[in-house]
Amino acid sequence: MPNTETAQRHDGTYVTDELRRAITAGELAPNQRLIEADLTEQYEASRGAVRLALANLAAEGLIERIQNRGSRVRAIDLDEALEIVELRAALESICAAKAAERADDAGIARLKAIGERMRNAVEEGDTETYSAGNKELHELILRLSAMKVAPGVVSRLRAQNVRYRIRLARHHNRPTVSLPEHLEIIEAISNHDAPRAAAAMETHLKSVLEATRTYFS
Structure with missing residues (x-):
């Protein structure tokens, strides 16, 4: 039976929390691209978990998703x-x-x-x-x-x-x-x-x- 962390990695909670932390700590720069394949490897998560995390953070206003161009950290003026x-x-x-x-x-x-x-x-x-x-x-x-x-x-x-x-x-x-x-x-x-x-x-x-x-x- 999978442990809690493994389950989180697959339901998007872990990736959401880690990406949010990286953005709020200033580790990811405004306009920095967020590539799904790279995030999947970095967080040892499923592609579905990464996509859910990106959707969650877009709803929070931390990233923006651009049609046909993927996601990036949202910059504000x-x-x-x-x-x-x-x-x-x-x-x-x-x-x-x-x-x-x-x-x-x-x-x-x-x-x-x-x-x-x-x-x-x-x-x-x-x-x-x-x-x-x-x-x-x-x-x-x-x-x-x-x-x-x-x-x-x-x-x-x-x-x-x-x-x-x-x-x-x-x-x-x-x-x-x-x-x-x-x-x-x-x-x-x-x-x-x-x-x-x-x-x-x-x-x-x-x-x-x-x-x-x-x-x-």
């Missing part, structure tokens, strides 16, 4: 990137407020630990560690919100905007600007202050919006 940040600001502000209401002591401790790592990364000029902490912090806030729909929507939006998000987080002076914003979000959630948490998240993402417009225009 600056206008779409800005719109995504605006949508994130609205949704993540709600999630931050819910996290402030619902976070337990263990969740708050994790938030503070991430904040401390981000602070140390800024002091050491380590943009890679700061970028990783940034991603981890936003993902944890979504989990702590315990909302059913918003976290999935936000995660898909962040994935679509990965090229701009990663480049911005690694910009040489961006961490020094965004660190106080992140620490304010952490403090508000830790104090169970929902209005303050929502305002802090909105302020942070409006700052991201303006920085994205400035750096990439």
Whole structure:
């Protein structure tokens, strides 16, 4: 009887998850072609599983399928990137407020630990560690919100905007600007202050919006 991983490789779950991870980590570049035969070999999966994975990721807006030309990683322009940040600001502000209401002591401790790592990364000029902490912090806030729909929507939006998000987080002076914003979000959630948490998240993402417009225009 096949094990769980083998079954996943044949039903498309494994390939979908692995391709999504590669795209959101920036390992696959915008407009990079995704060739079914290569993916079948790379992931030791069936052709049907690869096709299902490509269909899943096309539905999430991460890839595009072009008639008679196959699939490629979807590239977004600056206008779409800005719109995504605006949508994130609205949704993540709600999630931050819910996290402030619902976070337990263990969740708050994790938030503070991430904040401390981000602070140390800024002091050491380590943009890679700061970028990783940034991603981890936003993902944890979504989990702590315990909302059913918003976290999935936000995660898909962040994935679509990965090229701009990663480049911005690694910009040489961006961490020094965004660190106080992140620490304010952490403090508000830790104090169970929902209005303050929502305002802090909105302020942070409006700052991201303006920085994205400035750096990439």
